[in-house]
Amino acid sequence: MEIFVQQLINGLVLGSIYALVALGYTMVYGILELINFAHGEVTMMGAMVALTVIGLLLGLNPELPGLLVVLAGVLIAVPACMLLAFAIEKVAYRPLRRAPRLAPLITAIGVSIVLQNAAMLIWGRQYISFPQILPQMSFTVLGAHVTSLQIFIVLLCMTMMAGLWWLVQKTRLGRAMRATAQSKEVAMLMGVDIDRVISATFVIGAALAAIAGVLVSAYYGLAHYYMGFMLGLKAFSAAVLGGIGNIAGAMLGGLLLGIIEALGAGYIGDFTGGFLGSHYQDVFAFFVLILVLVFRPSGLLGERVASRA
């Protein structure tokens, strides 16, 4: 029972981070039908920029309050990633808007490799550790161990997702985004400048990714130039699991994938008599993804409306 609750909590934390990153994949896919493989790298850049700022500030004055230092890191990382995503869309994807679908997809993989290598050149190959400056408290819930950071991560992710939901459902920009996703041509007829809407979509996704990057590096205490790859792959899987293109689906898919992964990691040893260990958690997550896609190819909440307006 303690293991179950513990893994459920761990999964919830991981899952809410996956969900935040998955939103970026699903929003871009919803509008452009493009899988933006560079999105994982944007997340990595968020972590790297924030850690650099944190390192610089602590270098100047190690006595600065930890929470403030991390906040400063986030405040620099978010606009940096927004700018990066804006540039990626403009330079790499926009010229290919009318090209066959494979072209932007390959470009996305190219952008991802470029960003990884750029990060390697700037920050090196070694792991960068997240300094232990955040106040840490821990609680015991039903026999499981919960840290203040875990609670903070889940609450922040939920708040951001609620904010995004409000933006997409209730604001003028959100309505324009949904209109553009349904028909670019008709959206233009309504006076929507779709280039701006597409830019906005990338930029909003990048802001969420930057925060997710900082959270994940704070959670694991590490950042690395290659961290965006697996995180991006998991988040993309989460988006597919929930039904790519569907915003609620990305949130659900992220949480589910995190929980499934954590529970899988917790119990896989028992199930297989110790033959497979918890390092098989990645395999477990992808196995569930395949299983869902066999029975529901469009994902849990995905439904392609047959006639696109």
Added chain:
Amino acid sequence: MSLLTIRQLKVAYGGIQAVHGVDLVVEEGELVCLIGANGAGKSSTLRALAGLTHASGDIRLAGRRLNGLPAHAIARLGVALVPEGRGIFARMTVAENLAMGAYTRRDAGVADDLTRVYDLFPRLAERRGQVAGTLSGGEQQMLAIGRALMSRPRLLLLDEPSMGLAPLMVGKIYETIQAIAGTGVTMLLVEQNAHLALQVSQRAYVMESGRIRLAGASAELMRDPAVQSAYLGA
């Protein structure tokens, strides 16, 4: 000055010429129709006007050149196209579709115009919270027209509003088009159903293989033997 002046409009799709130099004028407050058979280039003309298709020639709205402007900029100048096939946002509610029609507007008159559209189409008022994809074809056409009106257009372009609708619904839509024209909205109507279009319009252009073949007052064209045999089945 005429509200809309088109001179020598040419549209080509990858080497295939769809429109071969069309001249057309619409005066303020007029309802003008453009009739012709399938493939005559009527829709291409409208799409070029709205900025959805690249075209050469000269298109002017109240003297301002529209060629080369992106579609959203043309929409902001007051040209509203109700596209062929209606083009409603199927996954948005009726109310959200209408709000999209007023996307470019920030004036205080939007609420009044919404009331006016709901008065014009009471069916839409009943279904305002319903997802537009669940509406019938006729209701979707009403929504598309209502949405275009929400932009308070200087020029309303209608592309085949009768297409795919039951005869009863076609009658209703055309009554509404006349009612809208009665409020002073300038309209250019493209229609394959020549009979209907000639009845509601003041002037008409007949298009054939990408060219204007005939032009004149609708009432006269209706009596023209060539028009009768080719388009009215007389």
